[in-house]
Structures are given as C-alpha cells and as structure tokens.
Amino acid sequence: MKTDDIARHNARGEPTGTVRLVVTDMDGTLLTPEKQVTHATLDAMAKLRARGVPVCLVSSRAPHGITMYFDALKIRTPYAGLNGAVIFDADGNMISSLCLEAGAVRAAVDMFDVHEVDSWLFCGNDWIVRDASAGYVPHEKRVIRTTPHEVKDFTPWEGKVGKLTGSSADYDLLERMEGEIGQMLEGQASVARSAPYYLDITPPEANKGHALRELGRLLHVPVEEIACIGDMRNDIPMLAVAGLAIAMGNASDEVASYAHVQTDTNEADGWAKAMEEFVLPRVPAAGA
Known part of the structure; x- marks a missing residue:
C-alpha cells in the first residue's frame, strides 16, 4: 500500500x-x-x-x-x-x-464520444445503446441476459438516466477519465469504475x-x-x-x-x- x-x-x-x-x-x-x-x-x-x-x-x-x-x-x-x-x-x-440531470448526461456522453468510449444509458430496467454489436455490449448481454434497445439518438432518454456507463478496452483511459469526469461533474454526479472496462456515472446521492x-x-x-x-x-x-x-x-x-x-x-x-x-x-x- x-x-x-x-x-x-x-x-x-x-x-x-x-x-x-x-x-x-x-x-x-x-x-x-x-x-x-x-x-x-x-x-x-x-x-x-x-x-x-x-x-x-x-x-x-x-x-x-x-x-x-x-x-x-x-x-x-x-x-x-x-x-x-x-x-x-x-x-x-x-x-x-434517482436520475441524473440531462445536462450532466450530455456533457459526459460528449466526453466519451471525443475519446471513442461507448456510452450506455440505464433507465430503470431499460438499457439503451447506439450499437448493439459494439465493444462490450455482446459481453454484457450474456452476463445480465438482457437485450439493449438500440437507438440513434439519446436525446429522448436523457432525463430518465439512473446510470450512464462508459465502456472501453482501454483501461488506462477509463482510469484517467474517472478523475476528469469526476472533476467536471463534481456536485452533479458520482463517478467510479465498477470494472476496469466500465466507468459508471450516477446521481450524486446514488x-x-x-x-x-x-x-x-x-x-x-x-x-x-x-x-x-x-x-x-x-x-x-x-x-x-x-x-x-x-x-x-x-x-x-x-x-x-x-x-x-x-x-x-x-x-x-x-x-x-x-x-x-x-x-x-x-x-x-x-x-x-
């Protein structure tokens, strides 16, 4: 230590x-x-x-x-x-x-997009993705036995998000983004990795x-x-x-x-x- x-x-x-x-x-x-x-x-x-x-x-x-x-x-x-x-x-x-503020969702998704990190939205039992064949989506489908909703535009869901996850095989990138997004959304969200390949963003009280x-x-x-x-x-x-x-x-x-x-x-x-x-x-x- x-x-x-x-x-x-x-x-x-x-x-x-x-x-x-x-x-x-x-x-x-x-x-x-x-x-x-x-x-x-x-x-x-x-x-x-x-x-x-x-x-x-x-x-x-x-x-x-x-x-x-x-x-x-x-x-x-x-x-x-x-x-x-x-x-x-x-x-x-x-x-x-509890739900994230829509503005916090948009800001985090924009940052994930810049770094080519896949964004997933979780709204209650609904799992929302842009590409159901990309990255870790097939892996997660097997793990939780749930099929995501594939959409082109996240906008209709932005006010309903209980958790936003960024997924990437670049573990070092997600570790850096944990700190960067944590600072960017300080007071607006809790930001922490739940696995080396998943960075979770939830409401601050969550x-x-x-x-x-x-x-x-x-x-x-x-x-x-x-x-x-x-x-x-x-x-x-x-x-x-x-x-x-x-x-x-x-x-x-x-x-x-x-x-x-x-x-x-x-x-x-x-x-x-x-x-x-x-x-x-x-x-x-x-x-x-």
Missing part, C-alpha cells in the same frame, strides 16, 4: 463485534470471474440464513441483472441496482429512484453507501451492525461506513485501505471465506 492508503487503513478503527445484516457487491465479489456462484458460497449463504442474517445485493447492474440470481442464492431481500440509483424492497417494489443505509433502514438494522464486502472503487462509499468492511483479495490497495479486513480473491472463494472467518463469528446467538 502507498503511504496514504496505509494511513487511511490505520485510521479506520475497530470493526463491529455484532453483525445482523450482510450487504454485498456482486461482480468481482459474490460471483466468480465467470459470473457463477460456487458451492462454498451457497454453503455460506445457508449458514447465514440459518443464523437469521439476511444478505442484500447491491450492484452497478440493472435490476434484472441482480434478481436473476435470487433463485440460486435462495434469497428474497431488498436490493439496490445502478450503484444505488434504484432501490427495491423484498417484494420487488421500487422505493427509491452510491453504495446510500444503498447500504437504505437497505439497513428497510430491515431495521443500524449501519454499525452491517457487514459489507466489495472489490472496486464504486464499493468505497459502503466500505467507508459499514460496521464491518471487507475487501476482496482482488481489490486494489486503495479500495482495501477503506476496509477493516481483507479476504481471498473471487477466484478462490474469497466471499465464502470472509463469511466463515469474519462474519459468522460476529453473529449474535439466537435470542441475543
């Missing part, structure tokens, strides 16, 4: 001794690189369920890309999509929906810290008794506020510096190991 990362980690304080709720990222965390759920993860989920600890999903994905895993995970809990721009209760009712607080409120669990786990910069807002913050082994040093502890990678059952080592020992006994 760099000096700043070490100082931030050292200042994090002690984690909670009590966990009553787990809020988890999906890609790079709960899921393997192949977007699968392992047997070890399902076993850990079953142990949490038996101990009465709900698990809530929070992701940069659109809602359908989250709920498609509910049956495999055997959960029906509140969840947050688009990095917290949309939040749903356990029955699937939308209780919160981040995973906001989502964690809202999920805790829905389940009547204080932030201090929530454990969260993630791997990318868009997970930092929830890592920074959770009572127990866990970074995946594949997280960068910067992301890990916001966590109390770090587990293994998502290629080596890091999620399941984190539940066994850090979360389950902090779950109160029945009736406590």
Whole structure:
C-alpha cells in the first residue's frame, strides 16, 4: 500500500463485534470471474440464513441483472441496482429512484464520444445503446441476459438516466477519465469504475453507501451492525461506513485501505471465506 492508503487503513478503527445484516457487491465479489456462484458460497449463504442474517445485493447492474440470481442464492431481500440509483424492497417494489440531470448526461456522453468510449444509458430496467454489436455490449448481454434497445439518438432518454456507463478496452483511459469526469461533474454526479472496462456515472446521492443505509433502514438494522464486502472503487462509499468492511483479495490497495479486513480473491472463494472467518463469528446467538 502507498503511504496514504496505509494511513487511511490505520485510521479506520475497530470493526463491529455484532453483525445482523450482510450487504454485498456482486461482480468481482459474490460471483466468480465467470459470473457463477460456487458451492462454498451457497454453503455460506445457508449458514447465514440459518443464523437469521439476511444478505442484500447491491450492484452497478440493472435490476434484472441482480434478481436473476435470487433463485440460486435462495434469497428474497431488498436490493439496490445502478450503484444505488434504484432501490427495491423484498417484494420487488421500487422505493427509491434517482436520475441524473440531462445536462450532466450530455456533457459526459460528449466526453466519451471525443475519446471513442461507448456510452450506455440505464433507465430503470431499460438499457439503451447506439450499437448493439459494439465493444462490450455482446459481453454484457450474456452476463445480465438482457437485450439493449438500440437507438440513434439519446436525446429522448436523457432525463430518465439512473446510470450512464462508459465502456472501453482501454483501461488506462477509463482510469484517467474517472478523475476528469469526476472533476467536471463534481456536485452533479458520482463517478467510479465498477470494472476496469466500465466507468459508471450516477446521481450524486446514488452510491453504495446510500444503498447500504437504505437497505439497513428497510430491515431495521443500524449501519454499525452491517457487514459489507466489495472489490472496486464504486464499493468505497459502503466500505467507508459499514460496521464491518471487507475487501476482496482482488481489490486494489486503495479500495482495501477503506476496509477493516481483507479476504481471498473471487477466484478462490474469497466471499465464502470472509463469511466463515469474519462474519459468522460476529453473529449474535439466537435470542441475543
């Protein structure tokens, strides 16, 4: 870790001794690189369920890309999509929906166009692209099992955007643009990469810290008794506020510096190991 990362980690304080709720990222965390759920993860989920600890999903994905895993995970809990721009209760009712200002959308899309970065708009469950065959679109279609709407003009959608994503195979470019667009839209948007190839732009209030607080409120669990786990910069807002913050082994040093502890990678059952080592020992006994 760099000096700043070490100082931030050292200042994090002690984690909670009590966990009553787990809020988890999906890609790079709960899921393997192949977007699968392992047997070890399902076993850990079953142990949490038996101990009465709900698990809530929070992701940069659109809602359908989250709920498609509910049956495999055997959960029906509140969840947050688009990095917290949309939040749903356990029955699937939308209780919160935030949108970017149209001007911020236009400014970001213009910058993406200059650098030949593909722009995608997410409006609720709708995914809007200009070219359904370009770049990472076919990959994302397979991952979230959703077909995008292909349009020539984004204008009719600009006032409905919960998340704008720039996608590119030039990881270094997206890292630079994360800072540049963050400065350009300061106060107008939250800007963070959800993967090396995706740069997400959401309303300023829409981040995973906001989502964690809202999920805790829905389940009547204080932030201090929530454990969260993630791997990318868009997970930092929830890592920074959770009572127990866990970074995946594949997280960068910067992301890990916001966590109390770090587990293994998502290629080596890091999620399941984190539940066994850090979360389950902090779950109160029945009736406590």
